[in-house]
Amino acid sequence: MAENKDAQEKTEEPTSKKLDDARKKGQIARSKELSTALVLLASAVALIAIGSFIAEAMYTITKRSFTLSRDETYDLNHMFQILEMSVMESAWPLMSFMVISMIGGIYGSIAMGGYNFSWEAAGPKASKLSPISGFKRMLGKDALVELLKGIAKVVVVMFMTYIALLVxxxxxxxxxxxxxxxxxxxxxxxxxxAFLLLCAAMIPIALIDVPYQSYKHNEEMKMTLQEVKDERKNSEGDPQVKSRVRRLQYQAAANRMMQDVPQADVIVTNPTHYSVAIQYEQDGSRAPVVLAKGLDELAMHIRKIGKAHDVPIVESPALARAIYYSTEVNHEVPQKLFMAVAQILAYVYQLKAYKSGKGKRPKSLKKDLPIPPELRR
Structure with a gap:
């Protein structure tokens, strides 16, 4: 019972797949306080940079609006001329201010969590319309945190306002x-x-809210031990199934190798553990190729098939190990082993010629074949 309870508790850190799936649903860490702070600070900086131009535009507009000639007082179109002049004078500074504020707003919305758009998050949800869910949100921990943040904002802004008035x-x-x-x-x-001073009041609120939102999102994304196991099975496959698939693949590969063994020119062995079947096309169009290789039982099976098809078997433990670890099946033998393999093949060809009565008995194969130290095992 206790084990079942532990399995249902969200104690495991979220996996990357869990976070990616949540992101696709629009569930990412966001901080409204950070967004608000960046928008306000961008607006304050824009006001400082463009404030003089706004003041100059205001001065020009008020001066022109309240300075009228006698003819202008009787001109019915004068009001529209003043309006056009006011728009032209204020357009550049106001548009600049709004563009900078807009950039701050866009960056503020993606500063935490990055850019993300999800149709699923944008779609309507019945839970958002449920009164019961609404009451739970109002009385939950998140609502309490939002209340405390609201109180903190009011206190901090009032304090900064008081400082601004004193200054x-x-x-x-x-x-x-x-x-x-x-x-x-x-x-x-x-x-x-003064506006910059008031906007700066949001900085400490944002500095507290950002790590809290990150912590909250991580806690919401945490998984139970069973969820982690299920995800691993779904993404990587059931270990038992994978083991059986690997075993079947190994058996299929081994069967293909065994079919090629009779075509080999020689089988190089370590007497008890390694066997490597090598084929060489004497026209020289290709280097010697490993047709099959095996360890222990598979090595014995290769030797058994070789004997049944009169494939010469030569014992050379160092060379057998070197080829086994350096060359894959159906790949050419490394160039550094050409000399050693060539001596094996020459011995085999001479032995065949001797057995057929076309040559002398070959000398015994050298035990110390030229194998580079880096390929020895």
Whole structure:
């Protein structure tokens, strides 16, 4: 019973597949506070950079609007001319401000979690319309965290507002005694820095919210031990099935090798463990090729088939091991082993000629064949 309970507890870290599947569903870590902070800071920076141009546009518009000649007071089209001039004067600074703020908003929305779009997340969900689910969200842990964040934002913003009033109080009270339009530009300068100060109040909230959202998302994505096992089976296959498939593949490969053994020119062996069947086309169009190789029982089976088809068997333990570990089936023998293999083949051809009465008995094969140290096993 305890084991079953442990298997249902989400104690395992989410796998990459789990995170990828969740991302496709739109389930990624997001921080609204980070997004808000970046939008506000981008707007504050834009206001500082463009504030003087906005103030100048305001000055030009107000001056033109309230400075009328006698003829203009009787011109019914003058109002539309003023409107056109106002739009032209304010268009560039306001559009620049909005573009910078928009860039901040776009970056703020993808700063945590990156860009992600999911049709599944965009689709309607019945759970979002359920009153019961709504009450659970209102009374859950997330709602409490959001409430605490809201209270923290109010407190921090009020504190920063108080700081801004203390900093700019004297300057604001003396604006009425400054000359126009210098007081207009001075007021805009105070607004810019006061706005930046208030926007900076969101930074500590965002710095707290980002790791919390990352932790929360990781906790939601955690898996039970059974889910991890099931995913591994689905992605990699059942270990028992894979083992049986590998065994069948090995048997099929071994059967194919055994069919090629009778075509070999020689079988090089280590007396008890290794066997390697080699074929060489005497026209020289191709280097010696390994037709089959085996270890232990398979090695004995290769030798058995070789004997049944009168394939010469030569004992050379060092060469057998070197070819076994360096060459795959149906691949050519490495160039570094050509000399050793050539001596084996020459001995076999001389032995065949002797047995057929066409040559002298060959000398015994040298035990110390030229095998490079790096290929010895």
């Amino acid at each position: 700019f109080k004297d300057e604001a009270l003396h604006l009425d005694v400054e000359l126009y339009p210098l007081n207009l530009f001075h007021a805009m300068n105070m607004i810019e820095w």
